[in-house]
Amino acid sequence: MxxxxxxxxxxxxxxxxxxxxxxxxxxxxxxxxxxxxxxxxxxxxxxxxxxxxxxxxxxxxxxxxxxxxxxxxxxxxxxxxxxxxxxxxxxxxxxxxxxxxxxxxxxxxxxxxxxxxxxxxxxxxxxxxxxxxxxxxxxxxxxxxxPELRKLPPGQNAVPFHIGETKWAFDTYDLATQAMSSHYVTVVDGRAEHWSIPFRxxxxxxxxxxxxxxxxxxxxxxxxxxxxxxxxxxxxxxxxxxxxxx
Structure with missing residues (x-):
């Protein structure tokens, strides 16, 4: 929220x-x-x-x-x-x-x-x-x-930019609208927390x-x-x- x-x-x-x-x-x-x-x-x-x-x-x-x-x-x-x-x-x-x-x-x-x-x-x-x-x-x-669109194979809309043991981050793209979002996933005490922010x-x-x-x-x-x-x-x-x- x-x-x-x-x-x-x-x-x-x-x-x-x-x-x-x-x-x-x-x-x-x-x-x-x-x-x-x-x-x-x-x-x-x-x-x-x-x-x-x-x-x-x-x-x-x-x-x-x-x-x-x-x-x-x-x-x-x-x-x-x-x-x-x-x-x-x-x-x-x-x-x-x-x-x-x-x-x-x-x-x-x-x-x-x-x-x-x-x-x-x-x-x-x-x-x-x-x-x-x-x-x-x-x-x-x-x-x-x-925009890193060359990293997207056909049918895929996500590009990861951080992969770790307890943290992951990736961008998702909408090629039709030029909207994208960055997503952050963090594991704390065995429980995943997700936060995202929209961009254009x-x-x-x-x-x-x-x-x-x-x-x-x-x-x-x-x-x-x-x-x-x-x-x-x-x-x-x-x-x-x-x-x-x-």
């Missing part, structure tokens, strides 16, 4: 940092912050889905003023409890439509968070919302997976069209934050769309 925090309530928020521990490692965070700080320059950064501050906190420590939007008060409470977290402004709301004051040099959505918007309309509205927040020459950065996947070309509808144009696309060239075999992409200066 969902509450006001959506799919990231108190129980999920309490274990979020541990469950995504690899993404909190300095070697994972550093390149992200380097790119975003470079794009922000002397301006401000807007993080959509700020969560517990994995990127916002180190970016702020680099001297970039950061403001966040997040639906989950439970996740933001975790951010607030961290050193420097109380100094970051956060607006509670749906990042597809929530407006905040001021103008930003860069806005960003990382770690597949664009897929938390589970309809094409919501994803389109997100791009439009970001464009309204960006100043001329500002950039919108999205990090997201490339989108191809890079589809995201480019959303950007064009919002008045943004593609500036860069890489496989990762180290600017590895994006190819047909890349499992994810980091895309940068720019708001024209004129």
């Amino acid at each position: 969902l509450d006001e925090d959506g799919y990231f309530g108190k129980e999920i928020a309490a274990g979020y940092d541990d469950s995504a521990a690899d993404m909190f490692r300095p070697e994972a965070v550093g390149p992200v912050v380097d790119v975003l700080a470079g794009l922000a320059g002397d301006g401000r950064a807007l993080e959509l889905g700020i969560g517990t501050g994995r990127i916002a906190l180190p970016l702020a420590r680099r001297g970039v003023p950061v403001h966040g939007i997040d639906l989950s008060r439970a996740m933001v409470d975790r951010l607030r409890a961290k050193e420097g977290g109380a100094d970051i402004g956060v607006t509670i709301g749906d990042f597809a439509t929530t407006r905040v004051e001021g103008e930003f040099s860069v806005a960003y959505l990382v770690f597949n968070t664009i897929m938390n918007l589970t309809s094409q309309d919501a994803q389109v509205e997100c791009f439009r919302n970001v464009a309204r927040h960006l100043g001329p020459g500002g950039c919108f950065v999205v990090e997201v997976m490339v 996947y989108a191809w890079p070309a589809e995201l480019d069209l959303m950007a064009r509808l919002a008045g943004l144009r593609l500036r860069d696309r890489w496989e990762d934050w180290a600017r590895t060239p994006f190819t047909g075999d890349s499992p994810r992409h980091v895309s940068v769309w720019e708001k024209p200066a004129g």
Whole structure:
């Protein structure tokens, strides 16, 4: 059952940092912050889905003023409890439509968070919302997976991504609607617990069209934050769309 925090309530928020521990490692965070700080320059950064501050906190420590939007008060409470977290402004709301004051040099959505918007309309509205927040020459950065449909043989709709003795995780796909869900099964004291969260996947070309509808144009696309060239075999992409200066 969902509450006001959506799919990231108190129980999920309490274990979020541990469950995504690899993404909190300095070697994972550093390149992200380097790119975003470079794009922000002397301006401000807007993080959509700020969560517990994995990127916002180190970016702020680099001297970039950061403001966040997040639906989950439970996740933001975790951010607030961290050193420097109380100094970051956060607006509670749906990042597809929530407006905040001021103008930003860069806005960003990382770690597949664009897929938390589970309809094409919501994803389109997100791009439009970001464009309204960006100043001329500002950039919108999205990090997201490339759908793993090549791993699906005919008649199968599930792709496992973690297999362990007491934990399993897999994604299910609906190719007709581009809906997908991530499922997590954990065995505790011989009893299985299941948790799932819905997503909507989108191809890079589809995201480019959303950007064009919002008045943004593609500036860069890489496989990762180290600017590895994006190819047909890349499992994810980091895309940068720019708001024209004129």
